[in-house]
Amino acid sequence: MSDIINFGSLQLRFLHSKEDTAGSVDxxxxxxxxxxxxxxxxxHDRWDETIYGLGGISTWTIDGQEIEVRPGESVFIKRGVVHGFTNRSAGPATCxxxxxxxxLGPQYFKEMxxxxxxxAPPDPAKMKETMLRYGLVPAPPA
Structure with a gap:
């Protein structure tokens, strides 16, 4: 499987999804x-997430703490922990x-x-509804 999904400044390439792993991993x-x-x-309260740096530097904010992920480094995000990410560097970052x-599977990302x-500018209500339908819970503003 190699679904490629482009949106905005993100590109995702699915290697395995819940469909071909019988729900084991995405x-x-x-x-x-x-x-x-x-x-x-x-x-999200239904799955844990592990991020492994492949190239560049991405910055992950996990439970309020900023962590830079470089090639060969990883972070673990336990279910229920608020997180987000950004790329503050001058080049692409891949993880x-x-x-x-x-x-989750690729369908969530295709809908987003x-x-x-x-x-048109994205509709925040539709984005929130889509996130909730797939098990992603938007964090309240800080």
Missing amino acids: IFEMTLQPNARMPIPHY LCILSPGV AALLSAG
Whole structure:
């Protein structure tokens, strides 16, 4: 499987999903262009997430703490912990994302890409509804 999903300054390439792992894991490669960020910090209570740096430097804010992930480094995000990410560097940053168990799949990202590429400013209510439907809970503003 190699689904590639582009939206905004993010590109995801699914390597395995809940469909082909019987729900064991979702594994995808994510490339963040400079200044790319997760627009809405969130948490999920149905899966854990491991991020492994492949190239460049991405900055992950996990439970309020900023952690730079460089090639060969990793972070573990336990379910229920608020997190987000950004790429503050001048070049792309790529990481491998592993969700366990696999309950998300590429469809969530395809739906979000459609919302973000509709030509008009994204509708926050539709984004929140999509996130909640897939088990991502937007964090309240700080």
